[in-house]
Amino acid sequence: MMKTDEGAVAKGDIVIRSEQEVFGELDALCGSPGYIHVLAYLSYRDNLISYDGQMTNEDMAASYVPERTIRTEFSTLMGLMLKHPIDFSVPTPPDMQELVDKTEGLLGELHSCLNEPMFEGIKQTVTAQQGGPPNRRDRQPFSARRRTKGADLLRR
Numbered sequence: 001m002m003k004t005d006e007g008a009v010a011k012g013d014i015v016i017r018s019e020q021e022v023f024g025e026l027d028a029l030c031g032s033p034g035y036i037h038v039l040a041y042l043s044y045r046d047n048l049i050s051y052d053g054q055m056t057n058e059d060m061a062a063s064y065v066p067e068r069t070i071r072t073e074f075s076t077l078m079g080l081m082l083k084h085p086i087d088f089s090v091p092t093p094p095d096m097q098e099l100v101d102k103t104e105g106l107l108g109e110l111h112s113c114l115n116e117p118m119f120e121g122i123k124q125t126v127t128a129q130q131g132g133p134p135n136r137r138d139r140q141p142f143s144a145r146r147r148t149k150g151a152d153l154l155r156r
Contacts, residue, residue: 019113026106029099030077031084034091038099039077042069073107 029035046068051059069077091099 016112016116017109019110022106022110022113026077026103026110027080027083029102029106030080032099033087034089034095035081035099036086036088037090037096038103039074039081041096041100042077042103043074045069046074067104069104069107077103 032038046065049055049059049063
């Protein structure tokens with residue numbers, strides 16, 4: 001593992017940027033001309049549930065896609081967009097697709113950055129436990145000594 005000049009961490013060929021770097025790029029992207037249309041599209045795509053007649057559980061389940069934008073992500077994008085003057089110009093279809101793709105990529109990268117400390121903690125815990133638990137009878141709640149002590153209390 002090696003730190004780069006920008007604060008990113010290189011693991012082999014993969015460079016993991018810091019949360020700050022990814023968030024900064026996401027902030028700049030949300031200030032792009034016409035970004036409000038990206039938000040409208042993401043909201044429509046990820047929140048609309050189409051059904052015929054009466055809505056069923058199956059209709060709801062069919063709308064779930066793991067890659068969909070969740071409420072906290074959408075709120076973050078909206079908040080970042082509102083930090084900038086809103087440009088209502090309509091992006092061309094290729095530009096719109098590029099903005100959507102970059103947004104999804106940066107959100108995925110941000111999730112990776114946020115998950116990294118948790119995975120490091122898990123690795124450290126596993127490494128610490130590879131030697132096995134301490135073999136001390138006084139730490140075992142159901143040891144013979146504890147059973148005897150409890151039995152003695154019941155006999156009184």
